[in-house]
Amino acid sequence: MVERRPLLTFTQHAVLIVGAAIFVFPIYLAFVASTHTGTEVNRGLPLLPGDQMQENYAIVLGEGLSTAGAPPIGLMLMNSTIMALAITLGKLAISLLSSFAIVYFKFPFRVLAFWTIFITLMLPVEVRILPTYEVVAQLGMLNSYAGLSIPLIASATATFLFRQFFMTVPDELTEAARIDGAGPMKFFRDILVPLSRTNIAALFVILFIYGWNQYLWPLLVTTDESYYTVVMGIQRLANSGDQLPQWNLIMATAILALLPPVIVIIVMQRLFVRGLVEVEK
Amino acid sequence: MSDISLRDVRKVYSGAEAPTIPGLSLEIVSGELCVLVGPSGCGKSTLLRMVAGLEEVSDGEIAIAGRRVNDLEPAERDISMVFQNYALYPHMTVFNNMAYGLKNRGMPKDEIRRRVDEAAVMLGLDGFLARRPRELSGGQRQRVAMGRAIVREPAAFLFDEPLSNLDAKLRVKTRVEIRDLQQRLRTTSIYVTHDQQEAMTLADKLVVMNAGQIEQIGTPIEVYERPASLFVAGFIGSPPMNLLPPSAVPSLAPASAPEHALIGIRPESMVPADDGPIALDVRVVERLGATSTIHGRLPGLESDVIASVPSTVPADPGRTMRFSSPGDGVHLFDGRTGRRLG
Ligand SMILES: Nc1ncnc2c1ncn2[C@@H]1O[C@H](COP(=O)(O)OP(=O)(O)O)[C@@H](O)[C@H]1O
Numbered sequence: 001m002v003e004r005r006p007l008l009t010f011t012q013h014a015v016l017i018v019g020a021a022i023f024v025f026p027i028y029l030a031f032v033a034s035t036h037t038g039t040e041v042n043r044g045l046p047l048l049p050g051d052q053m054q055e056n057y058a059i060v061l062g063e064g065l066s067t068a069g070a071p072p073i074g075l076m077l078m079n080s081t082i083m084a085l086a087i088t089l090g091k092l093a094i095s096l097l098s099s100f101a102i103v104y105f106k107f108p109f110r111v112l113a114f115w116t117i118f119i120t121l122m123l124p125v126e127v128r129i130l131p132t133y134e135v136v137a138q139l140g141m142l143n144s145y146a147g148l149s150i151p152l153i154a155s156a157t158a159t160f161l162f163r164q165f166f167m168t169v170p171d172e173l174t175e176a177a178r179i180d181g182a183g184p185m186k187f188f189r190d191i192l193v194p195l196s197r198t199n200i201a202a203l204f205v206i207l208f209i210y211g212w213n214q215y216l217w218p219l220l221v222t223t224d225e226s227y228y229t230v231v232m233g234i235q236r237l238a239n240s241g242d243q244l245p246q247w248n249l250i251m252a253t254a255i256l257a258l259l260p261p262v263i264v265i266i267v268m269q270r271l272f273v274r275g276l277v278e279v280e281k
Numbered sequence: 282m283s284d285i286s287l288r289d290v291r292k293v294y295s296g297a298e299a300p301t302i303p304g305l306s307l308e309i310v311s312g313e314l315c316v317l318v319g320p321s322g323c324g325k326s327t328l329l330r331m332v333a334g335l336e337e338v339s340d341g342e343i344a345i346a347g348r349r350v351n352d353l354e355p356a357e358r359d360i361s362m363v364f365q366n367y368a369l370y371p372h373m374t375v376f377n378n379m380a381y382g383l384k385n386r387g388m389p390k391d392e393i394r395r396r397v398d399e400a401a402v403m404l405g406l407d408g409f410l411a412r413r414p415r416e417l418s419g420g421q422r423q424r425v426a427m428g429r430a431i432v433r434e435p436a437a438f439l440f441d442e443p444l445s446n447l448d449a450k451l452r453v454k455t456r457v458e459i460r461d462l463q464q465r466l467r468t469t470s471i472y473v474t475h476d477q478q479e480a481m482t483l484a485d486k487l488v489v490m491n492a493g494q495i496e497q498i499g500t501p502i503e504v505y506e507r508p509a510s511l512f513v514a515g516f517i518g519s520p521p522m523n524l525l526p527p528s529a530v531p532s533l534a535p536a537s538a539p540e541h542a543l544i545g546i547r548p549e550s551m552v553p554a555d556d557g558p559i560a561l562d563v564r565v566v567e568r569l570g571a572t573s574t575i576h577g578r579l580p581g582l583e584s585d586v587i588a589s590v591p592s593t594v595p596a597d598p599g600r601t602m603r604f605s606s607p608g609d610g611v612h613l614f615d616g617r618t619g620r621r622l623g
Pocket residue numbers: 294295297301319320321322323324325326327328
């Protein structure tokens with residue numbers, strides 16, 4: 001039932017618009033800053049876009065800011081993408097398989113295994129960062145993509161979510177598949193994974209953003225410029241020693257750093273919105 | 282030949298105190314539709330699932346087409362099963378739902394297509410092959426589940442209450458379709474239901490189960506006409522058989538009847554007769570159209586006695602009506618063992 005109450009509708013929209021504006025405003029400011037010259041921005045932030053957009057983005061994408069000790073942003077964007085994708089795909093693969101094992105197989109210490117995984121939820125990267133660094137350093141994985149992503153792959157959240165989902169899949173479906181001659185891995189591939197599509201899409205977004213936004217860990221394990229990620233790159237640009245930070249270029253970098261997660265959200269959203277609409281009963 | 286035989290099959294669920302099936306033997310002849318009927322929780326599904334290979338057999342032997350199958354995977358037993366909630370793969374089209382088992386067997390594509398098309402035509406699903414299960418009605422989903430069973434061309438069909446998610450009208454219609462299909466295909470079938478009417482109408486062989494044991498095996502008519510125990514007498518037939526102590530109807534009790542005997546008379550065998558030996562004080566008359574069901578009391582008895590009579594027989598609450606029963610309408614049971622006498 002849609003009620004027709006103009007005042008209510010008006011209030012609802014007003015609240016939504018104000019809320020949206022509050023969220024969008026900083027991003028708008030960043031965009032505006034990225035379209036002016038450095039001096040203009042340092043004099044006081046204008047509120048309307050300027051005419052330096054092309055120049056600024058060309059600098060950021062092309063030559064980079066060697067004065068600030070940062071490589072061209074293209075490389076950093078690629079590093080971030082590789083790291084975020086490796087973390088996302090790694091987490092998805094591991095958590096799908098481990099929850100499949102926990103839900104569908106009887107093995108000794110199954111419950112213990114689950115709770116061990118569950119407890120690691122209480123140990124995010126920041127808490128275990130020093131021992132993890134030590135391990136990664138000993139393994140010679142500093143300054144490598146493996147070092148950037150592998151320590152962040154172990155994940156309890158996704159395992160937990162998939163376990164909960166698998167437990168809602170009716171037993172009869174498993175049994176029908178057994179009668180249809182599908183072995184465990186075939187059942188996993190042909191039935192369980194396609195049924196988890198919606199969950200996978202939603203988790204993909206969450207995990208990609210999680211990986212993309214990693215800051216402290218890349219800062220620790222990379223000293224070689226060619227492995228810098230864009231999020232730590234922004235920080236290095238802002239710390240430009242004795243010069244004034246070039247806010248117009250920093251903001252251009254920030255806007256570019258926003259794009260990949262946004263693209264991922266838009267692409268995946270279609271998938272999981274469709275999934276949500278399609279679900280059985 | 283694809284008969285199914287169960288020899289001293291036992292089932293104890295781990296953690297359970299008493300066996301769910303304490304030991305049961307049953308022979309199902311090739312081509313026959315055998316219905317297992319019994320109240321909820323009596324172990325019908327357990328038995329069927331053991332035949333399917335979805336549940337371990339604790340003891341005893343199950344053979345399909347002369348081959349011992351106890352240790353075979355469900356897919357190796359040459360059976361197919363129709364589940365109560367259909368268990369269709371929600372993300373696959375109707376075609377793929379039916380084809381999945383065949384693909385897993387490595388059957389050539391054109392053979393799969395031929396079989397699925399044939400089954401689809403047989404079940405009236407030919408326009409729906411590209412749809413997903415959620416785009417189908419309950420009855421259509423049920424037929425897809427049937428189709429998935431048929432395309433395998435198995436030695437046996439196993440049905441676990443396949444109609445109980447349908448509304449009453451569709452249930453009767455689908456029941457007839459299943460009967461027709463089974464008669465055409467002549468595939469050995471085991472059909473589990475708790476609905477005695479469904480059981481009566483479908484069965485070649487009717488197996489009445491109670492608490493994990495077989496109460497009686499026979500054709501539906503045999504079971505109806507000569508129930509082997511009080512349990513069967515009460516379970517098969519609707520409304521259920523009247524069970525009366527001989528003292529309530531002395532003239533109907535054979536002279537040889539022991540004191541603890543019970544006399545059983547089906548409501549349909551109660552014939553209105555002016556000089557009949559059973560005098561009922563009519564309490565309620567239910568008019569069903571062709572027949573009326575009369576609920577009445579015998580003096581000295583706590584529970585109602587029921588009579589089904591043609592609706593042309595005048596019957597009104599408050600009156601006393603007299604009934605007799607033809608000799609073969611009177612059943613005699615031992616009230617202590619529950620078994621039939623004579
Ligand atoms: N997986 C199981 N574990 C333990 N007990 C079970 C299991 N499945 C069924 N039972 C028990 O076995 C009995 C028979 O169940 P079932 O075969 O499903 O009966 P029906 O199909 O005749 O209604 C019930 O008492 C039920 O509680």
